[in-house]
Amino acid sequence: MRLWQEGWLTDYGAEGEAFLSGKANIMELLTLKGGWGRNRRFEIKDGHVRINRNGQDPETSLTIKNGQIVEIQDIEHPAQNRSARIVTTKAWNESKRMKTDAVRTIQRYDTYSNLPSEGAFYEVTGLRIGKHKGTLRQIAKRARFVREEFLYDNGQQAYVWTPYRKGFRVYRPNGKPWMRVTAKVRRPWKRTQNLLQKVQATLGNIAGDEYRWSDEPNYEIRLYDEQGRQYGYGKIENHQRVGLWRQGKAKRYFMMGIAVSRELYYAGPGDLDPGEVLKTGNTQLRAALMKKIGPERLLKKLPFVACDADGDNQLLKADMKSIFMQDDQSMEQIRVSNRLDEQIAIAVLKCPSTGQLYYLRVPPRLKKVEHARQWLCGIDIEGVEEEYIRDRWMMPADAGRRELSPSEQEAMKNEIARAKQQEKLEFVTEA
Amino acid sequence: MKAYRHGEMVLIPVPENLQSQWQDLYEQAGQKMKSPRVIAEGEITGHKHELVGGQVDATTLNEDSTMAKGTKTSGYVSRRSFLRTLGIGAIAGPVVLLKVAKAATLRHPEHNALPIPAGRYVAFAQREYDETMARRVVD
Numbered sequence: 001m002r003l004w005q006e007g008w009l010t011d012y013g014a015e016g017e018a019f020l021s022g023k024a025n026i027m028e029l030l031t032l033k034g035g036w037g038r039n040r041r042f043e044i045k046d047g048h049v050r051i052n053r054n055g056q057d058p059e060t061s062l063t064i065k066n067g068q069i070v071e072i073q074d075i076e077h078p079a080q081n082r083s084a085r086i087v088t089t090k091a092w093n094e095s096k097r098m099k100t101d102a103v104r105t106i107q108r109y110d111t112y113s114n115l116p117s118e119g120a121f122y123e124v125t126g127l128r129i130g131k132h133k134g135t136l137r138q139i140a141k142r143a144r145f146v147r148e149e150f151l152y153d154n155g156q157q158a159y160v161w162t163p164y165r166k167g168f169r170v171y172r173p174n175g176k177p178w179m180r181v182t183a184k185v186r187r188p189w190k191r192t193q194n195l196l197q198k199v200q201a202t203l204g205n206i207a208g209d210e211y212r213w214s215d216e217p218n219y220e221i222r223l224y225d226e227q228g229r230q231y232g233y234g235k236i237e238n239h240q241r242v243g244l245w246r247q248g249k250a251k252r253y254f255m256m257g258i259a260v261s262r263e264l265y266y267a268g269p270g271d272l273d274p275g276e277v278l279k280t281g282n283t284q285l286r287a288a289l290m291k292k293i294g295p296e297r298l299l300k301k302l303p304f305v306a307c308d309a310d311g312d313n314q315l316l317k318a319d320m321k322s323i324f325m326q327d328d329q330s331m332e333q334i335r336v337s338n339r340l341d342e343q344i345a346i347a348v349l350k351c352p353s354t355g356q357l358y359y360l361r362v363p364p365r366l367k368k369v370e371h372a373r374q375w376l377c378g379i380d381i382e383g384v385e386e387e388y389i390r391d392r393w394m395m396p397a398d399a400g401r402r403e404l405s406p407s408e409q410e411a412m413k414n415e416i417a418r419a420k421q422q423e424k425l426e427f428v429t430e431a
Numbered sequence: 432m433k434a435y436r437h438g439e440m441v442l443i444p445v446p447e448n449l450q451s452q453w454q455d456l457y458e459q460a461g462q463k464m465k466s467p468r469v470i471a472e473g474e475i476t477g478h479k480h481e482l483v484g485g486q487v488d489a490t491t492l493n494e495d496s497t498m499a500k501g502t503k504t505s506g507y508v509s510r511r512s513f514l515r516t517l518g519i520g521a522i523a524g525p526v527v528l529l530k531v532a533k534a535a536t537l538r539h540p541e542h543n544a545l546p547i548p549a550g551r552y553v554a555f556a557q558r559e560y561d562e563t564m565a566r567r568v569v570d
Contacts, residue, residue: 353542380520
């Protein structure tokens, strides 16, 4: 095998990686870059291989006899004297000294373009699923990643993941199902151990936070016991955990991704007080509870009036006293600065991505849904829109409508003129 | 004034005339964010608004944020006065000064991906009305 002797790689302007293949234990050479030998794999029986990574230290030289590496030399050039060489020689047996469970990396690749044309390009032995040891492999075909597999030491397959499957299953060493995810699992090949960690974590605790398995909006996770009976279950809708998530006796209840109490989860629409729900601080929880109540029931139960609507978005208003009870503690905190503050205004806005309705409180002075959207985004719309400026001048808080003196009229006109010069908020994109 | 909205987060590109003020605030805000790509974290859902790809750097201005030197004409600039000049009212919670050197994509598990062109931005969470003050929208 004259071609593989020292110097070949650099003579051909190629870079390379040398490694031992899994079971055959035969020295192989994989060329990564360079014209002629790009992404090709060769077996080497006898010879020397020099691995030169763009001329950077350390250069490594391998001596191979009968397909086995017998000696490794790391060659470094000291910074002070680049022509000098520091050669570290070690026998292969010495460098192989590692723990039983140690991770042995064949080679990791950062991009698709660098994958070998065929075969396993990443292999880790001694990993575990539960208490069962096995080997993880990532395999390429035609220089593309095609699958990741985990084999138990008894030869049974724990899982195979391919980028195009609609589901993902993990089996026990006895061949019985262990876990099933009914969604395309997002590509894990770059961070293969993340997938394994995810498997381990999910098997350990589905009721915890290890639930994001896929970029798909809707999917399910099922766990099975040693007899193959389902004992764990969780469901994702619209990227959010919903319903009952259970693993054995552990149970958690979710509404729109938020963990809630069992009582709240099973509460019927009639059991919830819309007034109380509107006071909920977290908008996501408020939206989830409102979803349960339903917009029609809200309008039926509370005297809200739709002041303005724009598609699915609405601006609702009601008298605050009709929403909150007089003896309510929160009423004491309310600073009634003008008559309009005795009203409560809710902007009901539909999320363009999820289609969910959010109920957000806005100043009661606002008259249009679009103004409410702008106010929520930080625009003090009352200082920008002419109608609010006029209202402020002509209807002060402590009195009804009044006539303005000529000087006041002039001041109001100036303010309106200044406001018109201000740039309005324009949404480029919403998601 | 243009704006990008991603769930409860609002990103406003800084206009040309306020770039120097933004830069002063950015430099004087002190420590840069450890993970500038995460501009907001979900408080109970755990879902983040995260910038993917491109080149991003960011710093946070808290409500009691330090004053910045400002330009020769503007004098000292505080977070409040800068936002006011930008046309933004009182904002509760942190304001992120975001520098996108190369276009990135804003992602969140529940929302569609939003391409963010290169530029300087002010990012903050939507506010909500409260009788006593405006409060931050949290999910």
